[in-house]
Amino acid sequence: MQKLILLFSFLLISTGALAQADTSAFAKFNDFNNAVLNGGIKKAEAQKQFESLLKYISFREKVRNEGILPKGNWVFPLKGYKSNAIGGSHGNGYFDKGYRYLDGNKHGAHPAHDIFINDKNQDCMDDHTGKPVDVVSVDDGWVVACTNQWEPHSNMRGGKFIWIYHPASNVFTYYAHNNQIFVIPGEQVKQGQKIAEVGRTGYNAYKKRSPTHLHFSEFKLVDDIPVPFNPYEQLKKAKTL
Known part of the structure; x- marks a missing residue:
């Protein structure tokens, strides 16, 4: 005993x-x-x-014994929205040529889809509901990096951002320009869980010429480094919450 x-x-x-x-x-x-x-x-x-x-x-x-199992399809990263909110025509706003993760903030590519909300007066509120738009995790995963701090004079492009690692599919997702985030590094998140609210933080997103949007990316691991992968087809199939 x-x-x-x-x-x-x-x-x-x-x-x-x-x-x-x-x-x-x-x-x-x-x-x-x-x-x-x-x-x-x-x-x-x-x-x-x-x-x-x-x-x-x-x-x-x-x-x-905390293995995360694959869910199949994603949920759309903005609650109440679907793929027709993605900017451009048929996802043509995405281009990853010249992007390298290890270059950090210094690159000229746009390996992401901008997903726009209804916000004509740029107050970070949905014009129809008068409320913030929730950013949700597309799949189960671990928050590996994020920041809830950003100053308007900063040249950092992502503003208040979140990186999530999805071990079941071995990919990362990236959510940028948020107004406020609600997760911390080391937190396990579930598919559809609220992680942030859409905002206008980040070097380009803060400027008036930019409509309010979520900057969303997916990265696959190639030689143990995140490499951008166009998630447009996954976003079109994603379920709206």
Whole structure:
């Protein structure tokens, strides 16, 4: 009996230590992503760090039996909206030529779809409901990086952004220009869960010439680095909440 009590106590301590390590790992991932954005890390070292951090997240799922299963189709990332809100014609606003994740904030590509809300007066409220528009996670995953801070004079393009890793499909999704975010690094999110509200933060989105929208991207892993992948067909099939 005494041995069982000692074993149980050891497991509790081990689980607590692992939880603390998990929090630390996600915080490191968030710091790493900020370093990439600010150009404060050499590319060779950045690639090593990215690979190491991603392996830890995968290990975390196996150890704690928190595996995320694939859902099939996505839900649309804006509550109450569907694919006809995507800018351009048939998704032609997307172009990823020249984009490299490790270039951080310095690139001229647009590997994303801008999804516009009804907001003629640019107050970040839906003109029909008078309420903010919810940004939701398209699938189950882990929040690996985000920021709820942005100043109008900043040259950072994404403003208040969120990166989510979806281990079941081994992809990342990116949600930018939010007005306010409601998740933190290390949080497990469910498909359709509210993660933010649509806003106008970010270098270009803040300017009056830009209609209020969500900047949405998908990235697949190629040689352990996120590479943009056009999600237009997935967004067209996505379920509206």
